[in-house]
Amino acid sequence: MKVDDICADIPDCTNNSTICDNATSTCEETPGSYRCNCREGYTKSPGATPHAPCVNINECAASSPVCSAGSQCTDSEGSFTCSCLPGHVRISSTVCSINATRCEHINCTTEGSVCRENGNNAVTCECPSNKAKKQNKCLPRYKFVQRLVQTFLPDYNNLNSPASLQLINDFRAKMLQILRSLNTSDIVVTGLQSGSVIVLYDLILNESPTGQPVSQEQALITISQAVASNQFNTSLFDGGPATSTSHLVSDNMCPKKNITQIDLQALQNHQYSSQMTCQPSLVAISIDYCNLTNAGLIPEHLVLAGPGQDPATVDPACKARLLSLPDGRITVTFLLFNILSCGYQSSMSENKLTLKYDVRNVRPNGGVVQRYYDACISFNCTFNRTVEVDSQNAINPKIAKVKVAGVSTAGKFDVSMNLFRDENCTMMFQGNPPTVFVEDYIFFKAALTNADAGIILQAPNCWATPTSNYDDTVRYNLIQEGCASPLDPGKIKVVKNYETYYISGGVASFVWTNMTVQKIYIHCEVVVCVNSANNCTGPTCPSRKKRFVATPNDPQRKLYSVGPIKIASACDEIEPGMCSQKCIVVNGKPRCACMEGFQLAEDLKTCVADVQYRVVRVRKRTDNNFATINVVLFFILTILLCYVLIKVRERKN
Known part of the structure; x- marks a missing residue:
């Protein structure tokens, strides 16, 4: 144009x-x-x-299939569709999977992710709850809570406000600097709360160059040491204390067990996993969460406490924290940056200083008395007197010895009252005072010194007190109106009452609520009845329709008391040198146990490496085999000698 x-x-x-x-x-x-x-x-x-x-x-005719197996390709003008065949479900526009086992046919491309079937034909590839997706990988993610010294501003309620973003950027920059040795990938702040400024954040770690993932405990130690050395103007609020880490624990995390009491064997066997770090500036104790729950313990109720301490009132620093491991397992961890705390006990030799720490369970609240399983796991850190850690003796376990004894007292009617270990009242307690553990039965018996078939002993009321004062306002009824107290069925026994020249009963031992010193005194009102006209009939239990012969103000009713009985805590009784590695004490029954990679030898005290243990067993079996062979050879030689002598005699004849 x-x-x-x-x-x-x-x-x-x-x-x-x-x-x-x-x-x-x-x-x-x-x-x-x-x-x-x-x-x-x-x-x-x-x-x-x-x-x-x-x-x-025609995409359907292409050399490389555009639709996955389990689908039908249909070409159309400028496009195509993939229709899922019967029995299959759509995963994406081009992928169909077998409906019944969808995840079995899904190859998740994100390293470390898992396929999840969420219902409504929805299947997704997700990182586990303790991991975060970064650069097509699932990296370890640990939750932390930290308190800053700044004043909380209203703008912090919005994480996207300029003030929040400035605070978060400053916090991230400092924390990334502190945690650079851990190969940190990112710090993601998930919330800001009042109380100064409390920062909730996720710490995401890259894979370690050595291939060994960093645990949450290692990260917490690094943060805490930085805080303690004033590298950061902050204070550690917590690193996941047991009371605030329910997000870590799922219903199906640990195998389900029908637990009615603490399983001592579960604590003693090799599946019981624990670790300990001993440094002059740090003591760390970690116990596998599921090992504790499988043994019947509640990890959230465990604390570090020494003799005479009430576990319910310990310092927050002595309480358990639930921390994550890279593989998703949870540990119950205690971190002491002041190693001379949490009720430690010490002993010294010429060259060594040993610090003992007792992991105990907190008693439940409520009621006058309680029965709980008294658990104790004792750990020792042994240091050279030069304050250097002696790694060869870092763990020096203990073992408890149980001492039981009895006390008796006598009254005016020539009635004696004693304590026994058995229902038949044949095994009297020994020692002063007698010592028992929670749930052990204490049997008491009041008897006339001279038995007479015509005299019946009656006990209308018996009760227990924490002091020798029978009129103490704190009391626990054992016998009421001649029958076992209905307040605690199954824990109180009335063996004999209103029948013969003695009365006897028993009670499962317990602890007094909110008391540090645990002692039990038992008091009984006793009446001597002369059965001249069958007038000593007692009540009908449990209806108690019949009443006592003696009136409430009967002058013949006399008071008898016995005690004290000491309720021992297992940790209080532990003595050194009995186990080569670790001691587990539950309900007063101590057992030696070994760390991972070791076996308990036949003496039930010494821990030897698995290989060494097998060598010893093989050697013993070999020695036994040699002994057996020697006996057989001796027997054969004896027979041959007899045979030769017989033949010699026959020839002479």
């Missing part, structure tokens, strides 16, 4: 909007011409000109 004798390009696409098939292509101007570009799903025939129309691509 000429314009003022000058040739100008003709806008073909503008002048003719249908010059190309708009359904299959788009028009593009070129110098002196135009080109029809194919839309997605269309192509030009081989050798076609730029102006040629576009034709449909």
Whole structure:
């Protein structure tokens, strides 16, 4: 086209909007011409000109299948569809999977992720709850809570406000600097709360160059030591204390067990996993969460406490924290940055200083008395007197010895009252005072010194007190109106009452609520009845329709008391040197135990490496085999000798 004798390009696409098939292509101007570009799903025939129309691509006929197995490809103009075959479910536009086992046919591309079936035909690949997705990998993620010294501002209620973003950026920059040795990937702040400023954040770690993942305990120690050395103007609020880490524990995390009492064997065997770190500036104790729950213990109720301490009132620093391991397991961890705390006990030799720490369970609240399983796990750190850690003797376990004894007292009617270990009252307690553990039965017996068939002993009421004062306001009824107290069925026994010359009963031992010193005194009102006209009949239990012969103010009713009985805590009784590695004490029954990789030898005290243990057992079996062979050979030689002697005699004859 000429314009003022000058040739100008003709806008073909503008002048003719249908010059190309708009359904299959788009028009593009070129110098002196135009080109029809194919839309997605269309192509030009081989050798076609730029102006040629576009034709449909049959994706279903392509050499590489565009639809997954379990689906049917259907071609359409400029596109295609993948229809799931019967018994399959759609995962994406091109992927169908067998409906019954969808995840079995899914290959999650994110390293470390797992396939989850969420119902409604939805299947997703997700990182576990303790991991975060970063760069197509699931990296360890640990939750922390930290308190800053800043004043909380209203703007902090919105994480996206300029003030919040500035605070978060400053916090992240400092924490990344502190945690650079842990190969930190990112710090994600998930919330800001009042109380100064409390920062909730996730610490995401890259894989360790050594291949050994960093645990949450290692991260917490690094943060805490930085805080203690004033590297950061903050204070550690917590690193996941047991009371605030319910997100770590799921219902199906640990195997389900029907637990009615603490399983001592579960604590003693090799599946019981614990670790200990001993440094002059740090003592760390970690116990596997599921090992404790499988043994019947509640990890959230465990604390570090010494003799005479009430575990319910210990310093927060002495309480358990639930921390994550990279593999998803949970540990119950105690971290002491002041190693001379939490009721430690010490002993010294010429070259060594040993610090003992007792992991105890907190008693439940409520009621006058309680029965709980008194658990104690004792750990020792042994240091050189130069204050250097002696790693060879870092753990020096203990063992408890149980001492039981009895006390008796006598009254005016020549009645004696004693304590026994058995229902038949044949095994009297020994020692002063007698010592028992929670749930051990204490039997008491009041008897006339001289038995007479015509005299009946009656005990209308018996009760227990924490002091020698029979009129103490704190009391626990054992016998009421001649029968076992209905307040605690199954724990109180009335063996003999209103029948013969003695009365006897028993009670499962317990602890007094909110008392540090645990002692039990037993008091009984006793009446001597002369059964001259069958007038000593007692009540009918448990209905108690019949009443006593003696009236409430009967002057013949006399008071007898026995005690004290000491309720021992297992840790209080532990003595050194009895176990080579670790001692587990539950309900006063101590047992030696070994760390992972060791076996308990036949003396039930010494821990030897698995290989060494097998060598010893093989050697013993070999020695036993040699002894057996020697006996057999001796027997054979004896027979041969007798045979030879007989033949010699026959020849002589």
